[in-house]
Amino acid sequence: MIQDLREEKLFNEQISKIIAKKELVHEQIKNLYLFTVNHKTAPVAIREKFSIPEYSLTEANQKLKNYKSLKSFFILSTCNRTEIYFKSENEEKGLNEICHFFISYLGLEKKIIEEYSTIITGCEMLEHAFKVASGLDSLVIGESQVLSQVKTAYSIAQKEHTLDNILELIFQNSIKCAKRIHKETNLSKNCQSISSAAIDLADNVAGPLKTKSIMVLGAGKMAELALEHIIKKGGSKETIVLNRSPHRVIEFSDKYKTDKSIPFESVYEAMNDVDIVIAATGAPHAIIFADQFNKVRKDPARELFIFDISMPRNIDAEFTKTKNVNLMDIDSLQHIYNKTVESSNEDLKNAEKIISENTNELYIELSKTSIQNLIKELKEKTEKIRSEKLLKLTSNKNSFTKDEVDYITQNIISTILHTPIKNLKAANKEEKIQILKDLFEI
Known part of the structure; x- marks a missing residue:
């Protein structure tokens, strides 16, 4: 057991040296790509067009399975992004699909897709997945809702069997890394979610x-987090909850002591009597319209603040033209984002260090897989040469003299070494020579 542990440690140290250039990792993920539309590439008005709500995610996975060039894939859609990690032997064909x-x-429209999306590959893609899961690539840095x-x-991808072993490994490790960051740093405590940032x-x-x-519109997770943070901030003069499902409203009224x-x-009519509206519903389109409000508005001089944290947005953009109405959406949370970065600089450094450690662990796992595959192919190739020769x-003949056995074994060895020796002579590089020396301990 001790010997095995020593060998495992030695193996990991050797792999760590190899992955400095990440050659083996690149080999494992050479056909893996990330298509992303996020808060860095597109405003909320565009991101909402790409949004796939949680209740549609299973259907989206099933639809995407019909595209045969995509060997495996992972769909993620949040307030900040819609992303598809996918494996395809033909990048152009995969992107077209x-x-x-x-x-x-x-x-x-195709022009919208092409203008606001970007493609990420290689180790940058792996590190991006870790940052996303950990909340480090969110508009509100450190927010924990993205992990959920x-x-x-x-979970949906597993049920729909859309993942291969590499994507499984990537997201198992990214989830594990995110949990560690939330446990070991205060990032998520400073700003737990988009909802709390809005409050x-x-x-x-x-x-x-x-x-x-x-007034809080909605009775889902986003609305729940908003109500929790109102209490955490010391409460309000009055809190009103609206939702199309009465039983959910009753649950919220009891749990969060809404007025x-x-x-x-x-x-x-109720909007006439409130100062702040938090829109956090799961509706796939706008549900509150400026012209309808203006018909019943009592006092145009009364200031109203509306915070639309839904994705897609639930508040009509025409409210921006309404006098004394201040409409803010998810992108407005950039103010809180900047404040969080400044106040959590040490936590951010610690989180980035944890990501670096965890991505290195992933590189080792991927490198092990690559080496194991290489060893298998090497054994199969040498066995093929041996059996054919x-x-x-x-x-x-059924029996052989010593000289005949000697000739046969020399012939097999010569055939096995022929290609490596030819390539070594052609390369004539010290690096490859040293690798060969290390492999054969010469």
């Missing part, structure tokens, strides 16, 4: 919350 998927499934979304997407922003620009009436709940049909040299 993903483009066709978005055109046929979401009705997008990655886990959900991973912080509301407190900054429209607060203090204790003096304001707040009252009203039917969704009364939303426009043996059949050819011994087909007419």
Whole structure:
């Protein structure tokens, strides 16, 4: 057992040296690509067009399975991004099929897809997956809700059998890394989610919350996190919850001690009596419209702040033209993002260090897999040479003299070494010579 552990440690040390150039890793992921539309490549008005809600994720996976050039894939869609990690032997064909998927499934235009998407490959793609799961690539840095979304997407991908062993390994390790970051740093404690960032922003620009009436639209996870953070900030003057499902509203009223709940049909009248609206529903389109509000608006001089953290957005963009109405969407949270980065610089460094350690562990695992595959191919090739030579040299005899055995074995060895020696002479590089010396201990 001790000997095995020593050998394992030695093996890992040797692999660590090899992965300095990451040659073996690149070999393993050479046909793996990432298609991404995210908060760095596209504004929220574009990102929402690519959005695939959680309840549609299974269907999206099933649709994408119809494209035969995609050997395996992983779909992730959050407030900040829609991404498809995919394996294809032909990059151009794979990208064309993903483009066709978005055109046929979401009705997008090809020029929109091409203008706002980007492709990431190689080790940069692996590190990106770790940063996404850990919340380090989020608009609100360190937010923890994305980890839950990655886990959900991973679970659905497993059920739909869309992952190969490499993608399995990538997302198993990225989830493990994210959990470690949330445990060992304070990043997620500083700003836990998009919802909490929205409440912080509301407190900054429209607060203090204790003096304001707040309406929360929705009864899902985003709304729940918003209500939790209102309590954490010390509560509000009044909190109202609206949702189309009355039983969910009752649950929220009991759990978060909201002041009252009203039917969704009364939303426009209720907006006259609040200072802040938090829109966090799962609707796939706008549900609150400026012209409808203006019809029943009592006091145009009264200031109203609306924070739309839904994806796709639930609030009509025409509100930006309405007097004394301040509409902010997910991209407005950049203010909180910048503040979080400044206040969590040490935690950010620690998180990046953890990601570096965990990606190196992944490189080792991928390198092991690559070496194991190489060893298998090497054994198969040498066995093929041995069996073919043996059949050819011994087909007419059952017994052999010592000299004949000597000739046969020399012939087999010469054939096995012929190609490596030829390539070594052609290369004439010290690096390859040293590798050969290390392999054969000469």
